[in-house]
Amino acid sequence: MKTTHFHTCNLCEAMCGIEIEHRGDEIIAIRGDKDDPFSRGHICPKAVALQDLHQDPDRLRHPVKRTIDGWVPISWDEALDETARRLHEVQQRHGRNSVATYFGNPTAHNHGALFTLLQFQQALHTRQRYSATSADQLPHQLAAWQLFGNQLMFPIPDIDHTDYFLVIGGNPLASNGSIMTVPDVKNRFKDLKKRGGKLVVIDPRLTETAAVASEHHFIRPGTDVYLLLSIIQVLFKELLVAPGKLDKLLDGKSDLQKLTENWTPEKVTEAVGISPEAIRKLARDIAAAPRAAIYGRVGLTTSPHSTLSAWLVYVLNIITGNLDREGGVMFSKPAFDIVALGALGGEAGSFDRYRSRVHGYPEFSGEFPVTTLADEMLTPGQGQVKAFVTHAGNPVLSCPDGGKLDTALEGLEFMVSIDLYINETSRHANIILPPTGQLEHGQFDPIFQAVAVRNVVKYTPPAFDKPEGALHDWEILNGLATRLKRLKAQTRRERLQIAASDRFMRRIKDTGIIDLGLRLGPYGTGGKVMAALKKDGLHTLPQQAWKLLRGKQKGLTLQTLKDNPHGVDLGPLQPALPERLFTRDQRINLVPALYFRALQGLPVPKTPKPDEMLIIGRRHIRSNNSWMHNSQRLVKGKGRCNVLIHSQDAERLGVVEGDDLVLSSDAGSITLPVWVADDIMPGVISVPHGWGHDRQGVQLDVARRTGGASINDVLTSKRVESVTAMAQLNGVPVKVEAAAKPKPKPRSKPKKAVADA
The missing domain is CATH 3.30.200.210 (Phosphorylase Kinase; domain 1)
Structure with a gap:
């Protein structure tokens, strides 16, 4: 049926x-x-x-262990027990920081993993923590924490009401938004134009979004910071700064003016690649728009000065009066308020409390940048990483210097991957713990609901029953955390507390946490409990939880969402300041000391050398992460892993469509076919990320047959962002040359017939 x-x-x-x-x-x-x-x-x-x-027949459905005879299935109890024991033994021998963790992008899409991640990290108690954050959105989180007091306080473009939408280094038509959850974005752009608004895109490539924009400007990769400084300089120079109602909440406006006054359009035009007239017009158009929203994304946040660039995007919205206003950028009011709950749990944000062992890179929110991960494994000495845990991540393909990390993983004493596949990273694991699939667990999105362009909330139960003997992500992480804590427990009281915590999690489950979060949120009725948590701390939540969950179902609850399987629309974004600010004085300092210092040392922009080409990434609507390449529906058709290059550069290099190019750097080299088009700025090449599945031992049949190569094999981990040391993935100079063409075999002369004797 x-x-x-x-x-x-x-x-x-x-x-x-x-x-x-x-x-x-x-x-x-x-x-x-x-x-x-x-x-x-x-x-x-x-x-x-x-x-x-x-x-997918390649998907793992039970735990496996690597042996000299290959991968063999093992029971869950054996897998969890051995994993916890091996991790504990490594920490006993080499210290608690000898174990590192890495959490990939899909972790953010799995509410169960998010809810149990913290307790697992606490059980390991290691400083060697890593995630996709430092190869993606870290500058946004840092700016949100510095300006608004919480790393998850992202200003979201009110795309449905704006009159002027400026996109820098983003491609929403391919990504469906990023730190701006915006489904059906194509029609939303059409509605913007219908009401007389403008879509303006600044990008080194004529992206899918740029192709439908009202206006597009090519910009040299990595120079966004200079463009933003120049726009702000024009606004101050021409008396166009007008924060409006925000003015009474702002500090540092005069400091900002002094810091930007020398960054004139004429000073930056050669390096940026945009004329002074065009820069001034951008500034004037933003100021003149009744409602404007400025949005920057991955192209901007993985560049040489991404910390400054992300901060300046927010500052530009603030000084033009477009923060916290309809049609500008606004703060969501999520039903499950991860912003407030994160603050209660001490997760509002942090920076540079301590530094990494090898390179001395600063931590952000308890994590080190992935640019030091391989060296922490390869460099001998006290604190060397000897064991590794990954969850839903494939850093060999998604982090710079993938080849070096590949080598580093081979030398570990122990590794465990919580993953559905044997991929380029997990193939090095000793044990792989596969969770249930995307349709075998419920779906709730506390992070993406908090960055949506409307206030919405939705929960969907599993489409299919959990297979017999399978475990969800939260059950795996809770099981490991409980076992690790038991191994470290020294007193009977500690063991009793561990047992109680495990019983609480098993009883409440992931759905209970969703229900609890909804009741504690702004549409629930848990205000008194929330006040108690603010006073006593989030650690008192278990004592408060049962009382709240057993109470009458008033306000928004999980049952409300179950009764509304299509989701609940809670209305458009609304003004929220100053009440929503998490800063101590509920004010906004436009120029925190971190950015003041960074601007002091900002070098004058230089144009690239004649023999350099700058490489950038490329997003495709059919390709989000490397593990999606094992879907035939997503990889079918013409190959997409190629080098996009301008016709002028192709002619200079002597290549035509379909020829091979060799890209090389200190990290390594890759060879890919050429795609010639004038949709990219001269001097720039573009290669998509996440490809290159031909490493030995990878068990992804469809992906292995797609070909391609990993862009991260030529992106060196030595080239880091100037403040946070996060990955620099765009605007990186690489050597480009035509691949040697095989010489045609000489035609053999026909042999003379030999007469019969």
Whole structure:
């Protein structure tokens, strides 16, 4: 019998509602959910790939252990017991910081993993913590913490009401938004234009978003900071700074003016690649727009000066009066308030409390940048990383110097991966712990609901029953955390507390935490409990939880969401300041000391050397993460892992469409076919990330047959961002040359016939 199930696609940030038609475990069709109030029936090609991922024969369905005879299945108890024991033994021998952890992008899409991540980290008690954050959005989090007092206080473009939308280094039509959850963005752009608004894109490439923009400017990769400084200089020079109602909350405006007064359009034009007239027009258009929103993303936040660039994007919104106003950038009011709960748990943000062992890189929010991970494994001495834990991550393909990290993983004493696949990273693991698949657990998005362009909330139960003997991510992490704590416990009281914590988590489950968070949120009725938590700390939550969950179901609860399978629209973003500020004085300091110091040392921009080409990444709507390449629906058609190059550069290098180019740097070299088009700035090349699945031992059949190479094999970990030392992935100079073409074999002369004797 056919059954229809309403779910949420969890393959990118858009949270598109989907309708899954299935017969038992067989998926018949996946369509957009027209009754979802947020996505409005929209889906992109990734959603239909959920069928491939659910039925993938390469997907692991039970724990496996690597032996000299290959991978062998083991029981969950054996897998969890041995993992905890081996990690504990490494820490006993080499110290607590000898174990490192890495959490990948999909962790943020899994509420169960998010809810148990902290207790697992606390059980390990290591400073060697890493994640995809430092190869992606760290500068946004740092700026949010410095300006607004909380690393998750992201100002979100009110795209549905703005009159002028400026996008720098982002491509929402390919990404469906990023730190701006915005499904059906194509139609939202159309609505923007219909009401007389403008979409302006600044990018080294004519992206899918730039192609539909009202205006597009090429910019030399890595120079966003100089453009932003120049725009702000023009605003001050021409008396266009007008914070409006925010003025009474601001400090540091005069400091900002002094710091930017010398960054004139004429000073930066050669390096940036945009004329002084165009820079001035950008500044004037922003100031003149009734409602404007400035948005910067990955191209900007993985550049040489991304810390300053992300901060200046927020500052530009503030000084033009576009923060906390309709049609500008605003703060969400999420039903599950991870911002407030994070602050209660001491997770509001931190920077440079301590530094990494090898390079002395600063921590951010308890994590080191991935640029030092391989060297922490390879460099001998006290504190050397000897064991490694990954969750939903493939840093060999997603972090710079992938080849070096590949080598480093081979020398570890122990490694465990919580992952669905044997990929380029997990192939080095001693044990792999596969959780349930995307459609076998419920879906709730506390992070992406908090960065959505409308206030929305939705929970969807599993589309399929959890397979017998399988474990969810939260059960795996809770199981490991409990075992590690038991091994470290020294008193009976500690053991009793560990047992009580384990019972609490097993009893409340992931759904209980969702329900609890909703009741504690702004649409629930847990105000008194929230006040008590603010007073006594988040550690008192278990004592408060049962009382709240057993109370009458008033306000928003999990049951409300179960009764509304398409989701609940809580309305447009609303002004929230100063009440929503987490700064101590509920004011905004425009120029925190961190940025003041960084600006003092900012060098005068230089144009690239004649023999250099700057490499940038490239997003495609069918490709978000490396593990999606094992879906035939997503990789079919013309190959997409190639080098996009301008026709002028192709002619100079003597290559034509389809020829091979060799890209090389201190990190290594890769060879890829050429794609010639004038959709990119001369002197710049573009290569997508996440490809290159031909390493020995990878068990991803479809992905291995797609070809390609990893861009991170030529991006060196030595080239880091100037303040945080995070990964620099865009605007990196590389050597580019035509691959040697094989010489044609000489045609052999026909042999003369030999006469019979």
